[in-house]
Amino acid sequence: MSTHQDFLLSVEALSVSFDGFKAVDDVSLYVEPNEIRVIIGPNGAGKTTVLDLICGKTRATSGSIRFRDKELTRMSENGIVEAGVGRKFQNPSIYDDLTVFENLEISYPRGRSVLGALLFRRDRAVRERIEEIAETIYLADQLAERAEYLSHGQKQWLEIGMLLIQDPELLMLDEPVAGMSVSERRNTAELLNKIIVGRSVLVIEHDMKFVEDIAHRVTVLHQGKVLSEGSMEHVKTDPKVVEVYLGH
Amino acid sequence: MLGDYSLSDLGSIFVMQGFAGLILFSVFLLMALGLAIIFGQMGVINMAHGEFMILGAYMTYLTSKLFETYLPALFPGYFFVAMIVAFLAAALLGAMVEWALISRLYKRPLDTMLATWGLSLILQQLYRSIFGAREVGVELPPWMLGSWQITSTIEVPINGMFVMALTAVITAGVALLIYKSRLGRQVRAVVQNRVMAGAVGIDTQKVDRATFALGCGIAGIAGSAFTMVGSTGPTAGQLYIVDSFLVVVFGGAQSLIGTIASAFTISQSRSTLEFFTSGSMAQVATLIGVVVILMLRPQGLFATKVRR
Amino acid sequence: MTTKSGDARNLSRRQMLSALAATPALGFIGRPALAASAANTTGLAVTDSEVTVGILHSVTGTMAISETGSVEAEKLAIEQINSIGGVLGRKIKFVQEDGASDWPTFAEKAKKLLVNDKCAAVFGCWTSASRKAVLPVFEQYNGMLYCPTFYEGLEQSKNVIYTGQEATQQIIAGLNWVTKQKGAKSFYLLGSDYIWPRTSNKIARKHIENVLKTKVVGEEYFPLGHTQFNSVINKIKLTKPDVIYAIIVGGSNVAFYKQLKAAGIDLSKQTLLTISVTEDEIDGIGGENIAGAYACMKYFQSLDNANNKGFVSAFQKKWGDKTVIGDVTQAAYLGPWLWKLTVEKAGSFDIDKVAAASPGVEFKGAPEGYVRIHENHHLWSKTRVGRARADGQYEVIYETAELVQPDPFPKGYQ
């Protein structure tokens, strides 16, 4: 195993409780650069909460989250994003009232301060980058359309595109293929395969076929604790996992 | 400033201040209860809440006149009838308002505020046109006046006790209704997930209307009770609106216990401060306190902590 | 309801006509007494048969409660004046505007009445705040305002006639009386938190401490609209003052007196003197809640004189026999009458002439009895103390022997 310094993300002894209920209980997790890690587990296992904790949406009760040399538990959400962590939500989280172009533009990593946003000009570099991303996420023809009118799948892609334009070092995806039709799912898988190159990815997913396709390593959460961790093969055959999850 | 008084004086003042605080607490709670249902349970911001209270007050006035003219023998008991009339009238108006206005605005909760503000203007003018611009005096049955002498220096106002008792009964009733009854469960279901509640066979329309009417009805009773301590005029309702909202918000909108606790905190601090400073400064200090605490605990005193 | 002033074309034609008739008409007394051009040289809305005045009160908003009575009184006075031939042979026509309990609105409407409607006089305002808001307007556009409310003083203007009492008239006589009659040694001052109660209590305190040589044991103010008085009532119980001196206004009154009664303070034993509760307010408070309290002002509905009897019956005939009449309502009634008398004394509607002619104008038919306008544009009037009865009326138990001189800038009280 590599030394501590080599991990992109080290989550150690992380816990959080809501009114006494321990949603995440002493979880440790190490993600290497360029690794694709999938978190699986039954409903209520604390998967989404782990992502929430990493991106700062929820504050940990105890434990530490180190991203490279930064301690995320004490940083603001936008600071975490600037450090290089991107997050996609479970339900497509895009801006309905804006066009696809504007949606992508807002995620463009420039002019993030109030003054910067005020003085931000939509120059050639910006436009080209957005068009390029739009091409990648199959939305080149919908740039001027209000995001509200996109299909569910397109909305998911748009959100992925919004992450992509940030170019994060760690990308966190919460059920990226949930609720998609078969063809959309195929496209999405293809898209994900394209974008995960050159960065670490943390994915929550239920779709086992999909998981097998992309996962380097798998972490199984159960009742807020890590139940098992390793390759898909290893996890699949772990009797503890079989009992609580795959066996059903 | 307390050095000038004898110990027994201080003792009785302490007791009477305690009662003054409790009465204020009852008043606050009573006026906030209807709002706690409408705002806390339904998320509707009813700026005409004060006007519903005043409707109750006017109904009490009318009932008293009616008894005075036709049933003078039963006058001592008219107040109970008046409260029922007040409840029914306010609830009926509430149901009508829900049907005409609120039901069209569930998707835009902040807009309910603007529409009900318009409604409050209309109601004020309506009262003015019907009852005249002057205040009306509601005559109380003699037994409600005066005070109950406990010791030579300790006296407790009877109407204050009455308000306290009434508040206790209504609070208990509301608690039962929200937490134990079928309607209460349905209301909570609708609030949490309107679509889902509809899907499992709850008539959301009916539930909404009943809830809103209930909240307004309670406001009517509050208004009726307030004729004992306050004034009844077309614009008197505006006096209550900010206090009511602060009590509900401060308590954590969805929690009945929160509303009770917050009414208690606000009333006790105001009543105590009023004793040591002046009325104006007491109100300012209490408001600042509430604002600061809300800043530190944006969800109010008693909101449950959940994964957001 | 808005009326138009005579338009320019009419006016010039009339001016020509009156120029022809000017010389013989001067000595002629009858209808019309004076041609419009002679009685009105400043372009006011005066024709040969009509003169337009303004009524400016709040008929909506929180102050409508109090101002309604004034509107009714002014309309009654105008109607009565018209029925006996009007002013200088002209019928009075009024334009009513709503101040909406909002001071800037008062200023806006005042300006409209003066600039647009060219009113020869305006009867209106109630609160000091509204009067302060319109005062610069009346001074700038040279209008004439008759303001009915008792107020804090510290004001005097060529363009305003104050038909209500200023603070010293109302306060000093009452304090003297209560000290003499009740042997009061200690006072508890209460008030709504704004300028009139604060200034009045300031005057009261100076008088109590410097002239009467007794003491003030407490002074408290409450925001307008305050409804919870239990804490201060406890303080009163603790300090046991000989006199509670209350200047609480509006809806707060109702709460205060009801809670006072409920707290077991018996006004037949505890002396309470107020200068802010008229019969109008008692209507809302309920007579049984305030019976026994003393009020000090210049007019009570129960005043026993022929003028007042006629006034009360005319008022109730017009506005309903349950309507009560308070001090300010009566003062508002004086406005149109005083104006009529002044205009007739001046022989002109011109504001400058009316303002100049005002001092010394006497109104013998006033319901409160004889009044006279002082040099400072306030009224000489008697001050009376009444005791509230359970039926909502005051029983007059004292009145000053002489008219009290208005003194809006009292030396030693500032």
Next chain:
Amino acid sequence: MKLRGDNALFRRSELLGLLAFATLILVMLPAALDIFRLNLVGKYLTYAFVTIGLVVCWGYAGILSLGQGIFFGLGGYCMAMFLKLEASSVENTKIQSTPGIPDFMDWNQLTALPWFWKPFENLGVTLAAVVLVPTLFAFIIGAAMFKRRVGGVYFAIITQAVALILTILIVGQQGYTGGINGITDLRTLKGWDIRSDGAKLTLYYIECGLLLAAIVATQLVTRSKLGRILVAMRDKEDRVRFSGYSVSSFKIFAFCFAAALAALGGAMFTLQVGFMSPSFVGIVPSIEMVIYTAVGGRSSILGSVCGALLVNFAKTRLSESFPELWLFGLGALFVVVVLSFPEGLAGVYRSSAPRLARSFVAKLRALWRTPMTRSLDHELAE
């Protein structure tokens, strides 16, 4: 490509609207109205500053403030303090026991000018304070609230409470503030009599200039990326946060921007009306200003300005014609607008304007094709 046009400050329809509006307030109204009515329009337009601010703060950023009266009032008070000091020269206040201080201070036995009045002897400082004091106050409220993620109804109610606190303080501290009467009887600005008709006209034009500048400035904000971020924030606050923006800073900016505009309106109000009173700080005017915005259209700058103009115009007309019943009309107007036109007048305009324009153009075209024959036919028929 069509996206390029998006960089322009105004869309063509917006530019036309703005020009029409400028013509209305700069040419048509002054020509049509006497100075009294024009001064009233000037008063209505002071509220337009507030509604423009609300468009940014509420329409774009989704922050409903029920306390804009606070900033309107503070701006107005700053201006009024300067004017009052000028009106209270030793000469003008000879009859007071302490000449040279404002009359209400004298009545309240103050014998010296309080320290916080001192800076307002200087016009430059005053003008700076008009904008800075309310903006700073907004910053403090905003920072305290938005950093703690207070939002929605809670924020609205807290701003209401703050408005109430401020009103009680101003009314209660009458020796320092003029109490409930406000600061009245303001006369001159550096010797220039602001009460004269000429001054009223000049002030009206100054205000129009400022308002147009404010409209352009607001357009700059809303058309920038910042404007789009505000909209994005209103929709999906978390998404914006996790796109690397400090949401609270943007909210604070929107709130302060609205406050600064409201303050400007307040100062113009003082100048035009000649006084300032606590009745502008309170809850009722604050809610009314929100309603003007709602009536005009909460996401349209020009719409909101028209809202302020129209509601106030209706108020004046209704109350002049039906002094005892006008509240029915006003109340009904609010209810109807909220129920039927959630996007206000601007929404109605947007949905029906293209259709109207099209039919107008079609008619014009038809007329153009057969101008002679048509008019001839017409004449013959008659």
